Amino acid sequence: MRIAFVSFETVYHRDTETSQRFRTVCELFAARGHDVNCYCAGFWAGEESAFERNGVTYHAVSSGTEARSSFLLRLPFVLATASPDVIHASAQPSSQVLAASWGSTLARAPLVLEWYGDDGVSDTRWSRLATGRPGRIVTPSELVGTWVREIGADGDIVDTVPNPIDCERIHRVEPGEAVDVIYARRLDEGANLESLLLGLAELRGRDWSAKVVGDGPERETYERLARDLRIEDRVTFVGDLDLEERIAAYRGAHVFAQTADHCVFPTEMLWALAAGCVGIVEYHANSSAHELVEGWDRGFRTTSEDELAEAILAAGDLEHREYDEAFAEYDRSAVADRYLELYRTLQEAQGLL
Known part of the structure; x- marks a missing residue:
């Protein structure tokens, strides 16, 4: 054609x-x-x-x-x-x-x-x-x-x-290190990473680890917030990674959290879900991320930091996967x-x- x-x-x-x-x-x-x-x-x-x-x-x-x-x-x-x-x-x-x-x-x-x-x-x-x-x-x-x-x-x-996304590419990449929660996005004013950090702080007394992928003008602010919340020892800011490195990180992670307040399509979240992550989405009127998890048994939709923390706990009861066939249609x-x-x-x- x-x-x-x-x-x-x-x-x-x-x-x-x-x-x-x-x-x-x-x-x-x-x-x-x-x-x-x-x-x-x-x-x-x-x-x-x-x-x-x-x-x-x-x-x-x-x-x-x-x-x-x-x-x-x-x-x-x-x-x-x-x-x-x-x-x-x-x-x-x-x-x-x-x-x-x-x-x-x-x-x-x-x-x-x-x-x-x-x-x-x-x-x-x-x-x-x-x-x-x-x-x-x-x-x-x-x-x-x-x-x-x-x-x-x-x-x-x-x-x-x-x-x-490229499902065959996901299969080719070896899983990275195990981590409980992962977040990936440019760290700018729309990232809304504070929602995840506040949710994780609610679970301070439990055993968990988190990774933040991405860089941007608000990175220092978010790193300071993690220190203020006394969770900096369990949240690792790794900066920008290429796609192969991100796929490896998603295959090793258990939960992908999406909290950005503006998103016309959550491409990074889609890669992560196809790589086996459980999806947790904080609902925002100008974000379509919730569309990926509606009606899916490994997805959670939240509206507050308390609900996000509860969803992370509930996600812990689901099996760890390194690929999810449900997303082959993408x-x-x-x-x-x-x-x-x-x-x-x-x-x-x-x-x-």
């Missing part, structure tokens, strides 16, 4: 959750042998109009991000010339959705919109217009799907497709299949199959 991805900015311009997700989806299809082209602002040196990386061919529709008007004017005609089977566009900026829609009409190809929402979903004239253009809007969670519907999207065209191949099914449904509806 020939797939045209549209994103004015890519992860090579600005590294955000949205751009990471978009690159992941592009590379999912490239790895399966599809013809994957991404139409974007140029980001590479030299005069070449195209640049290939990890099986994805990037095409410079404009010379750089300062030439947005040129990008929007040229995009419909570039897409028409490319003759893709499907056009898959990022929702940001909203103006590019309208340009991609015109390109979809000229190319007679269905339009799919990827709306990740890590910066929220702004209710503007442009974003409202964008909701009416695609055949499908894909969001990473029901939370973001709700935000998109609230600004006017037809609920019938909003689909949820999660971030993928594997890269399964997620790619969901996108392909969506593409083919749209093609069939337009009489293109």
Whole structure:
């Protein structure tokens, strides 16, 4: 299948959750042998109009991000010339959705919109217009799907497709050291690690160990809080780890705690659950993490530090695992299949199959 991805900015311009997700989806299809082209602002040196990386061919529709008007004017005609089977566009900026829609009409190809929402979903004239253009809007969670519907999207065209993980990779990594509780996230103002530390402090009289993975501007504050709570001897801050090291840590841990107050999709938690961890989620209105544990017998949803401490105790009665087959549906191949099914449904509806 020939797939045209549209994103004015890519992860090579600005590294955000949205751009990471978009690159992941592009590379999912490239790895399966599809013809994957991404139409974007140029980001590479030299005069070449195209640049290939990890099986994805990037095409410079404009010379750089300062030439947005040129990008929007040229995009419909570039897409028409490319003759893709499907056009898959990022929702940001909203103006590019309208340009991609015109390109979809000229190319007679269905339009799919990827709306990740890590910066929220702004209710503007442009974003409202964008909701009416695609055949499908894909969001990473029901939370973001709700935000998109609230600004006017037809609920019938909003689909949820999660971030993928690599289950085979989990199997290949040897488990790390045993630890009772693990937390992983960038330690910034949204980390809300204090909830976990306060919960652990409630269990000060019991035998447990905890590990915090990640770094950031609030790390020193959280380390000081652990000292103030007199639990610093049992909480280890290990800083940033690469993915292999994180998988090893998750396979060795018993519980993964998710307390961040904003999260459109809990990717690290998903890796940990698939690696066998019991999941404990502190509920927040702007976090979708609870969606992963609802209706699951190895997951707990809490609303306070006291409940979190009780959940940690209850989790101790569950067996330790190093892999959980229940999360195979989030594997890269399964997620790619969901996108392909969506593409083919749209093609069939337009009489293109």
